[in-house]
Structure formats: structure tokens, C-alpha cells
Amino acid sequence: MSTQLEQLQGLLYRLITAVSGVAQGLAAERDLGATGLDALVLGDDRLSAEARVDIYANMYFYRILDALKEDFPATLAVLGADDFHNLVTGYLLEYPPTQPSISECGRHLADYLQRHPMRERAPFIADLAQLERASAEVFQGPDAAPLDPDALRSIAPADWPALKFKLNPSAQMLALDWQVSELLRAIEEHREWKPAEQGAVKVLVWRNNARVFYRDLEKVELDALEAISRGTTFSEICDLVAADASIEDPIATMNQMLARWLSDRLLTSVSSPC
Amino acid sequence: MKRSDFPMLGYGVGLRRQHYNHVLEARPKVDWFEVVSENFMVEGGRALEVLEGVRANYPIVMHGVSMSIGSTDPLNRDYLRQLRELARRFEPAWISDHLCWTGVGGRNLHDLLPLPYTEEAIGHVVARIGEVQDTLERPILIENVSSYMAFGDSTMTEWEFISTIANEADCGILLDINNIFVSAFNHRFDANDYVDAVPPERVVQYHLAGHSDHGTYLLDTHDHPVRDEVWALYERAARRFGAVSAIVEWDDNIPEFAELADTANRARDIFNEYSTGTTARPALPADHRS
Secondary structure (H helix, E strand, O other): OOOHHHHHHHHHHHHHHOOOOHHHHHHOOOOOOOOHHHHOEOOOOOOOHHHHHHHHHHHHHHHHHHHHHHHOHHHHHHHOHHHHHHHHHHHHHHOOOOOOOHHHOOOOHHHHHHOOOHHHHOOOHHHHHHHHHHHHHHHOOOOOOOOOHHHHHOOOHHHHHHOEEEEOOOOEEEEEEEEOHHHHHHHHOOOOOOOOEEEEEEEEEEEEOOEEEEEEOOHHHHHHHHHHHOOOOHHHHHHHHHHOOOOOOHHHHHHHHHHHHHHOOOEEEEEOOO | OOHHHOOOOOEEEEOOHHHHHHHHHHOOOOOOEEEEHHHHOOOOOHHHHHHHHHHHHOOEEEEOOOOOOOOOOOOOHHHHHHHHHHHHHHOOOOEEEEOOEOOOOOOOOOOOEOOOOOHHHHHHHHHHHHHHHHHHOOOEEEEOOOOOOOEOOOOOOHHHHHHHHHHHHOOEEEEEHHHHHHHHHHHOOOHHHHHHHOOHHHEEEEEEOOOEEOOOOEEOOOOOOOOHHHHHHHHHHHHHHOOOEEEEOOOOOOOOHHHHHHHHHHHHHHHHHHHHOOOOOOOOOOOOOO
16 A cells, blocks of 8 residues: 555656646646645745646756756757757656666667657767767776786787787677767867768777777778677687788788777787686 | 764865866865765766775765655665765765655656655654665765755654654754755745754754745755855854864856865854854844745
């Protein structure tokens, strides 16, 4: 049996989150009784009971809207303030916040956009939101000490074929259908932006010190990084690179990729067979 | 628990992202920082690096916004475990959250909603504070919130409600002076009565902040300087409660750090004046309730 407190909180939650406002929410509360809200929430000559609940309804929506604007500045820039506002209105109905941190409110925005009519105007918008969300997740993803290049140099040549690298656990590889990296970069740098081109692309998002970076991956690097994620040995990764017909000099390519991963702090450890 | 169980940290500032670099690089002269717990309940990255750096140079206190101690939902055990881990790592002087509910039915409103001041609510909250304190292995502080609605079912004043809960749950009170002022205006009670009634031994910390005036109500926006009327209420509290750690909160239209530090120093100066008994200040104006 629910308590008075439970009933009160349930009612206030429904009113505060009612999509068309507290008044419409009240109209839907058929069990509220003749005295309605006024018996529960005290109104006065300055503010009615409904107006008082409405203060909370406004704070609920605008606090989350502001948080999402901060986390999705490029999505906001593409859609414009009015459409973003409308987007969030619908989004909160489908994905009401459930987590203690307000930074988790945007976790499902890209999924929601995949099915949203706004994609007709900006078909790349879900992928753009996905990249922005991934950047936020990488920013606060798990820490791991980067692999020390000197430690790598000290490994005996005979041990290299069996080496297994580990990627930084905060890094993400996104499979996108629209090439949104340049669009996001242009908006971040306050440059004029153009709509993203359609085309499948894998985007690497990673953190180097406290900054988040992202770049589209060439096929050879994608294959190599995915192989590392699967726990493949260094010799097998070299075989993968060598098998890529587009690569003229596999050894030089492997060296360049390894140097870049170290510089980007993308590798965190290496394990040898023994 | 009593106030002397906690250290007197002095006069500090709520740590905000805009000031991270300044605090780490310039090491400004403030006594301590209060951090919003949820901002640091993350797996890794910049926030935790910053907190390591700040903690190396200052005492900190962890102040949460999502414990939802008054909700009828079960306590969020994962949240409490994360909070405990964060506290073990950073060793705050204490942990606080709000006397409110922030969601129900598994949903979070990300707002601080008031409770009806009833025996039912007291029993509910006291039991949950006990569980929280057991999990966190320490007493916590509960903060009075600014409120915009009051309930027909309430059978007591807000100060009776928070005092009873603090006494029965054996926890401390984080007395937000601005919140008292805002709620006093919004519900037409005398803010002085609130300050005069709270048990002094329970008051471990103050919050000072600004609010915005919407004509028919005051909103706790933390986007303005502390108003003179709030300073007057703080003076009254300083006289009644003695040495209590205080911080300045500012969450929107955040000024340069120096203004926050100046505000913290003003709180220190006011307390010092009253602790020596050298200055007589007028009481809060009688018409502050509008």
C-alpha cells in the first residue's frame, strides 16, 4: 500500500514532467478530488498552488535543456535553439532522467535522433550527436597510464612477434554513416560549417591528457586497432597490414601507426608471452 | 554527534569548473573548497585530476545533490557505494546533501523538492539517514533547501522539521542562510525564527549565496552577490552559533575567483567582529518578509 508521501511525490512528479504544463497535467489527475491541488500545495495571493508547482516544472525542463545544450553544442548549432528545445521536450518524454548525475541525461539523445523527423532536414544529426556524446564519455572515461616508449624500446626483438598491446580503456571507435568529424570540428572552431556528407566511416575518439580528440580512421589503422582490441599479437597485426593491398610499405606504415599511437597515448600496456 | 566532532575549516568557496585552472595554478588564499560530489563520481579524466590537485593543497568537503534522502524510492545503493569510494580516495572533512527528494519511480528530476513537514516524513528520512551514515561510515550533514511550495499536510515548521530529523538521526545541519531567506519570503515566515530555533550543536556548516527576485517569489539561482538581508541573517547566525565553517556558492554568471574569495573573507570578518563582541549590528529589518 502506498503511503501519503509516496502518493504526493508521484503526483508532483507527474505534474512537473507533464509535457504541456502543470495545468494539463492536473486535468489528467482524475483521482485528485474536489479540492484538487489546493488541498495538497498551499497557494496564496501571490502564487496559486499550480503556479508554485509550475516553478518546479520550469526548473526541471530548463536545467536539463541547459545541460544538454552544453553537452551537444554542435547538435544545437545545426538544429537551432527552437528545434533543439522541441527535440528535448520529446526526448525527456521518451528518456526521462534516471541517473544521479545530470551529465547522463544525454546518454540516449543520439538513439532518439535516429528515429526523429528532424533527420529529414539534417540526416546526419544522429551521428553528430553520437560523436558529441562519445566525446563526453571519453572525457570522463577510465584512467590508464600510457605506455612508456622507453619500455617498448627495451623489449628484445625476439619477443616482439608475440607482444599484445592494450588500448586506452576510455577510447571509443564509432561506426557512423555520415562523415561528421569535419562538421563538428568546424563548429568547435567557430568556422562556417557545411552539412556532413553521407558515407560509412569509423571515428576514433580518445583522450590525451585531459583533452579529447577524434579522427576518421583509414581502413588499415581501423583493422589494426580492432585487432588490438581483440587481443591479437603484434605479428598478426603486422600480417594484417601486409595483407592490405593498398599499403606499399607495410613496415613503414606499421612504424608510423605505432609512433602515432604512442604519441596519442592510445596504448596503455603491452604484455609479452612470458 | 556534535559540531566539535568536525574541524572548523574556516571560510571557503564552492569549487566550480570555471576556476579549476586558477585554483590549481595560483593556489588562491581561501581556507577550503566544497565540491559537488556527482561532478567527481566518474571513472577518470580531468575532473578527478583536478580534485587530486585541489585536495593536495586544501581541505575539501563533498556536497551532493542526488542522494534523494526524502524520496520514497529505495536508496540508490550504487550511488552510495560510489560516494563512499570517492570519500575514501579524497578524504573530505565531511559529506553533505539536501533534506529533499530529487525523484521518484526510478526517475530523477535533478531538482531539490521539499517534503511535507510531517511525522511520517520525519520517520522516513531519519531511517534513511541512518542507512546512509552506516554505508558511508560517518555522520552526514543535511541542508535546508530553498522551496517554492509548502504542503497542506505539514504539521510543523521547517525549522522544527529539520531540527527533529537532525536530532533523531544524529546528523549535522548544513545551514544555507540564503535558502532560509528565500523560503521565508516565499512562505511568509520570519527568517529570524528559523535561525533562533535550530540546535546550535548540530550546525556544522553554512552556505552563503545569491538569489534572484521574481517579484512574487525569490528563486535560489546562485547567480548574484549575497544580498544585504542575507548578510544580516548570517550575522544573526554568527552570533548564535559561534565558529561555523562557511562557503560561498555561485553557479551561474560566475565571477572572477577574487570576488568569491572576497565574499568568503567578508563572512570571516563578520564572524570575527561578533566573536569579539565589539560591534553591534541591527537585527534583520522587520519588513523583510515583504
